[in-house]
Structures are given as C-alpha cells and as structure tokens.
Amino acid sequence: MRETAVAGGTLPPLPVIGQGTWGMGERPERRRQEVEALRRGFALGMRVVDTAEVYGAGGAEEVVGEAVRDCRDQVFLVTKVWPSHAAPDAVFAAVRASLRRLGTGWVDAVLLHWPTDAVPLEATLWAFERLVREGLARHVGVSNFTPARLGRALALGGVPPLALHEVRYGLDERRAERALIPEAAAHGRLILAYSPLAHGRLRRHRGFPALARVAARRGVSPERVALAWSVARPGVVAIPKAVDPAHVDDNAAAADLELTPEERAELEAAFPVRPGAGPPGLPPAGWLHRLAWAYMEARYGRREGGPASR
Numbered sequence: 001m002r003e004t005a006v007a008g009g010t011l012p013p014l015p016v017i018g019q020g021t022w023g024m025g026e027r028p029e030r031r032r033q034e035v036e037a038l039r040r041g042f043a044l045g046m047r048v049v050d051t052a053e054v055y056g057a058g059g060a061e062e063v064v065g066e067a068v069r070d071c072r073d074q075v076f077l078v079t080k081v082w083p084s085h086a087a088p089d090a091v092f093a094a095v096r097a098s099l100r101r102l103g104t105g106w107v108d109a110v111l112l113h114w115p116t117d118a119v120p121l122e123a124t125l126w127a128f129e130r131l132v133r134e135g136l137a138r139h140v141g142v143s144n145f146t147p148a149r150l151g152r153a154l155a156l157g158g159v160p161p162l163a164l165h166e167v168r169y170g171l172d173e174r175r176a177e178r179a180l181i182p183e184a185a186a187h188g189r190l191i192l193a194y195s196p197l198a199h200g201r202l203r204r205h206r207g208f209p210a211l212a213r214v215a216a217r218r219g220v221s222p223e224r225v226a227l228a229w230s231v232a233r234p235g236v237v238a239i240p241k242a243v244d245p246a247h248v249d250d251n252a253a254a255a256d257l258e259l260t261p262e263e264r265a266e267l268e269a270a271f272p273v274r275p276g277a278g279p280p281g282l283p284p285a286g287w288l289h290r291l292a293w294a295y296m297e298a299r300y301g302r303r304e305g306g307p308a309s310r
C-alpha cells in the first residue's frame, strides 16, 4: 500500500489508509466480525489502527487487542485518553488500563482525545513525556485542537514533540486544509483524518452527485473516490471505520486510486470548504457535536472510575 512520510518528523512512513474503531466493541454478537474486519484490513496493508479508551467503554480496545494478538509488531497502534483523564496520574492510569485491554506493553501513539480547560496542557504533556520515557508510548499527539490551541500547545515546546494531530477531515469537512494541514506538514506532524466518509453520511451531502459522477467514470464506489481524495495531500492518513468486508476491501483499494487534478477540482467545487478555521475545537461547533460531547461525557467521561478503571 502507498505510504506517506512526514519530512522532518519522528514517525516512520505509514500507509495512507488506516482503520478506525469507533462503534466497535459495543455488542458482543458483533465482536467476531469486527476482529475479522480489522485483520482483513491489516492483510490488505491498512496497518494503522485508531482506537480510544472511550470507544465502547473500552470494548473497542479489547477488539483491537484480539485483532493484533499475533501481529502486534506490524501494526501502528494509536489510542486516545479522554479529557477527564488529562491530569498526570489519570493519564498513567488510563494508559495502563488501555494497554491491559489492548494486550500489549506499548502503543505507537497516545493522543489527548479532546482539548480541555480543566487541566493545564503542560501537565498532560508532562505525563505524555514520561509515558514515552517509560516505553509505554512511542509517540504522542493531540486530537481536535483548533489552530489557535495547537499554537499554544506548540509554544510550550514539549519533548517529545507532538507527532500526530487527529482531526475531522474529508470532502464534507475541509476546514483543516486552511491551517492545520499545511502547518502540520511544515513541522513534521502527521494528520490522522477522522470520519473521512462523514460517519457514513456522505451520500446525503449536497455535493454527492459530483462525487457519484467521478466514481462512475472510474468504475469505483463514491467512498473509494472520497478516501482517495482525502489522502491526496502529503502527510495525511485517513482512518475510515469499516466492519463490512466489502467496505474494508474498498477502503484499502483507495490508497492506489490516483485522482487527476481535473477530478480533484470537480470534487472540490461540489464540496467547498466551510467558513472558519475549524475543525471542530472547543466549544463544539454545532448541535451535533454538543450532543455527541454530552453523550460521551455522560456515558464514559464522568462515570465513577471511567473506562480507565476497567
């Protein structure tokens, strides 16, 4: 599979398409299919996997753990700490619990899932540095930081550097192009593009007819074209989530679909960049984000002990 390398960064070259896990580990009857989907993806080269302590209240990490049991060394494993665990002791407790669920002694990257004003970022980064020193994580990063917040984080001059930034990026949400992606490329930071298929809602977008036209001319699915578009810029790895084996195959094939400048222009005209620096930062950008945030906090973040205690 095609790889992307970030010049000047600390990460190894990584395949441009990885795998997401939000929604996995929630229903025992689906676990086998989820594990098999991830393993199918690894075999096709999608060996970056993104998970988080909150997904399935730890269940997604257990699914990932099962999937990587005999191939841990070949997979670049990313997990995320929920902001209610951003204080140093809580970071350590959360990551140790994640490692137990993942069945591994280290992760390739730990990210702060969302920014928080409850704990100074210096404190979280201090803990992240120790995670790396103690060999629990190879790299660290953040997720959902606005350009302004990222700028403040970088001004702290942390060691190790923030090697990854996971942000919402796809045809329907292109605001990361304005500042986050160019800035990441200039500083050797990888962009992990999440929800690159609009969480399965791409077909409802106003621009979808143009996407469908490009896909029909190529004889491939619209989703494959959308993913190929999302990883056309250097230093971007997309992490679609797929459980259906046909979707897994389709997503892997997107890595080798090269769009022409004319095709990209046609798509970009149909999916214009929305106003603002985005995405999405704090306070959450719209009612959907606010609802998702409230749900995640209520279900996982503030629960006694949280997922870290599992």
Ligand SMILES: NC(=O)c1ccc[n+]([C@@H]2O[C@H](COP(=O)([O-])OP(=O)(O)OC[C@H]3O[C@@H](n4cnc5c(N)ncnc54)[C@H](OP(=O)(O)O)[C@@H]3O)[C@@H](O)[C@H]2O)c1
Residues within 6 Å of the ligand: 019, 020, 021, 022, 023, 050, 051, 113, 143, 144, 166, 167, 193, 194, 195, 196, 197, 198, 199, 200, 221, 223, 224, 239, 240, 241, 242, 243, 244, 245, 246, 247, 248, 250, 251
């Ligand atoms: N850092 C953050 O705050 C954050 C937030 C959201 C997501 N993420 C990460 O990003 C990952 C991906 O985002 P997402 O799960 O929100 O949504 P997504 O990857 O944009 O979309 C997933 C949906 O698309 C379907 N799908 C996948 N491949 C397809 C294909 N080739 N053709 C048609 N349908 C396809 C999946 O169906 P099936 O599953 O049935 O195959 C699923 O319903 C997450 O799983 C998570 O790891 C991170």
